Amino acid sequence: MVSTVRVRFAPSPTGYLHVGGARTALYNWLFARHENGVFILRIEDTDVERSTDESVTTILESLRWLGLDWDEGPEVGGPAGPYRQAERLTLYQEHARKLLDDGKAYYCTCTPEELEARRKAALAAGTSPRYDGRCRKRGNDLSGVGGRGAAVRLLVRDEGSIEIADLVHGPIRFERADLDDFILLRSDGMPTYNFAVVIDDVLMDITHVIRGDDHISNTPRQIMLYEAMGLPVPHFAHIPMILGSDRSRLSKRHGATSVLAYQQMGYLPEAVVNYLVRLGWSHGDQEIFSQEELVKHFSIEKVGKTPAVFDPVKLEWLNGQYIKHVAPDRLTALLRPLWEAAGVSQQELFQRDEAWLHRVACLFQERARTVTELASSSRFVFDGKIERDKAVALKVLSSEAKARLRALLPEIEALPTFTAATLESLFRMRAEALGLKLVDLAQPFRVGLSGKSVSPPIFPIMELMGWEAARRRVEEVLEEEG
RNA sequence: GUCCCCAUCGUCUAGCCGGCCCAGGACGCGGCCCUUUCAAGGCUGAAACACGGGUUCGAAUCCCGUUGGGGACGCCA
Numbered sequence: 001m002v003s004t005v006r007v008r009f010a011p012s013p014t015g016y017l018h019v020g021g022a023r024t025a026l027y028n029w030l031f032a033r034h035e036n037g038v039f040i041l042r043i044e045d046t047d048v049e050r051s052t053d054e055s056v057t058t059i060l061e062s063l064r065w066l067g068l069d070w071d072e073g074p075e076v077g078g079p080a081g082p083y084r085q086a087e088r089l090t091l092y093q094e095h096a097r098k099l100l101d102d103g104k105a106y107y108c109t110c111t112p113e114e115l116e117a118r119r120k121a122a123l124a125a126g127t128s129p130r131y132d133g134r135c136r137k138r139g140n141d142l143s144g145v146g147g148r149g150a151a152v153r154l155l156v157r158d159e160g161s162i163e164i165a166d167l168v169h170g171p172i173r174f175e176r177a178d179l180d181d182f183i184l185l186r187s188d189g190m191p192t193y194n195f196a197v198v199i200d201d202v203l204m205d206i207t208h209v210i211r212g213d214d215h216i217s218n219t220p221r222q223i224m225l226y227e228a229m230g231l232p233v234p235h236f237a238h239i240p241m242i243l244g245s246d247r248s249r250l251s252k253r254h255g256a257t258s259v260l261a262y263q264q265m266g267y268l269p270e271a272v273v274n275y276l277v278r279l280g281w282s283h284g285d286q287e288i289f290s291q292e293e294l295v296k297h298f299s300i301e302k303v304g305k306t307p308a309v310f311d312p313v314k315l316e317w318l319n320g321q322y323i324k325h326v327a328p329d330r331l332t333a334l335l336r337p338l339w340e341a342a343g344v345s346q347q348e349l350f351q352r353d354e355a356w357l358h359r360v361a362c363l364f365q366e367r368a369r370t371v372t373e374l375a376s377s378s379r380f381v382f383d384g385k386i387e388r389d390k391a392v393a394l395k396v397l398s399s400e401a402k403a404r405l406r407a408l409l410p411e412i413e414a415l416p417t418f419t420a421a422t423l424e425s426l427f428r429m430r431a432e433a434l435g436l437k438l439v440d441l442a443q444p445f446r447v448g449l450s451g452k453s454v455s456p457p458i459f460p461i462m463e464l465m466g467w468e469a470a471r472r473r474v475e476e477v478l479e480e481e482g
Numbered sequence: 483g484u485c486c487c488c489a490u491c492g493u494c495u496a497g498c499c500g501g502c503c504c505a506g507g508a509c510g511c512g513g514c515c516c517u518u519u520c521a522a523g524g525c526u527g528a529a530a531c532a533c534g535g536g537u538u539c540g541a542a543u544c545c546c547g548u549u550g551g552g553g554a555c556g557c558c559a
Contacts, residue, residue, distance in 0.1 A: 367521035442518035454520035
């Protein structure tokens with residue numbers, strides 16, 4: 001029988017979900033969906049000092065925004081729950097007890113201060129800061145310790161080696177002699193990361209552990225735990241990290257790293273997903289993938305070994321590609337709050353009908369790279385005060401240009417119908433009659449209407465604005481001095 | 483200091499069980515076309531196998547070393 005693939009994403013709720021974590025989640029999710037397996041979300045909140053509920057909320061929200069739904073985990077439950085480690089403490093303690101009784105682990109009464117001092121001394125002496133095993137003799141016997149707290153350490157034999165059969169890196173070998181007796185349970189009874197992970201992965205029947213490269217050095221310790229408990233080891237896949245432009249670990253100083261920050265900046269979740277998946281994975285020459293295509297083509301074997309530099313410029317390009325194809329109703333829904341933020345009054349947004357808003361969105365969507373940018377560039381089509389670029393006005397609105405604008409107004413007024421088509425043919429005729437290019441008439445008009453030198457084609461814009469509003473705008477610049 | 487990982491254009495990458503590669507695609511950058519501006523689109527240009535040794539008739543592709551980068555060495559995760 002072929003057992004079902006079960007993978008997990010296990011963030012610690014000590015902050016927002018950053019793009020590195022998001023990609024790890026994405027790879028796990030894609031692997032699960034591709035294999036028809038189960039994607040589990042587990043919250044690793046054993047660090048009570050730093051874990052917060054707000055952080056849990058943000059992480060769930062980020063995953064949902066990206067479209068990464070989990071089959072088991074917080075809010076959806078599942079047979080292997082609870083899915084927050086803080087609610088699983090007795091499980092860890094039971095397993096630690098068993099390891100203690102089997103002689104696989106022992107109590108350690110060294111204090112954190114003592115350990116820190118020894119670690120520093122070792123580093124200063126240029127030797128490896130490993131725990132020296134001085135409490136091994138104590139075994140599971142806590143007598144004579146008094147009120148002093150005791151941590152539990154795994155007993156690690158010194159001989160032999162451990163090999164990780166890594167799905168992306170191939171075999172990776174560690175010598176046991178380089179590893180030390182690490183802590184399983186802290187003196188306050190809380191499990192450490194390495195211990196909780198293994199217990200949970202066992203209890204949740206995880207078949208594939210897909211996580212960042214930075215966990216490679218934890219893996220041999222975790223394998224030793226599986227061995228100590230006599231349990232089968234899952235498959236491991238360590239995916240390369242995401243770096244900043246200077247090739248160091250990606251952090252805030254490299255720009256936005258929070259997934260939700262990209263939502264706020266007007267990025268589409270499918271663009272972010274598409275960008276992240278290509279950081280370390282590829283499928284021939286294809287750059288743009290639908291979610292279905294990703295699920296169909298994704299494979300862990302095709303994940304590269306090289307760390308990738310996060311490139312916001314390419315993300316922006318991809319977002320632009322996606323924006324071009326967003327359906328008008330969805331785009332308009334995204335735009336409403338952003339238009340408002342850009343200064344369009346609530347009242348006007350309410351008065352305009354949906355079809356009109358769609359037409360505005362469609363006119364601008366081809367040339368916007370973010371939804372936010374789309375909102376601000378299309379703002380002038382609405383009624384109300386607009387920003388005028390002084391330098392542009394000075395350059396484009398010469399006295400001849402203004403004279404031409406003035407001459408055109410009554411002709412437009414006389415048009416039987418006020419549409420993009422009739423406007424365009426009028427402008428073309430006038431340009432030809434004057435021995436000018438269309439641009440010579442259109443550009444002053446554009447500046448008059450929008451205040452800027454760039455915009456979508458002005459004729460459909462004028463149709464959308466309506467003659468009254470358009471004329472008011474143009475008269476505004478005609479009345480100015482100069 | 484010890485251990486581990488990685489190494490193709492500025493960036494993401496294809497190729498990597500050897501010849502099809504004087505290395506392909508994408509972003510960005512330059513040019514041209516299209517064009518009412520700007521985008522978009524089309525065409526096009528510059529741009530890389532880190533270095534040194536092997537193995538081989540033949541290496542980006544295999545092996546070793548060097549260098550460079552990254553990660554880990556917590557009663558953090």
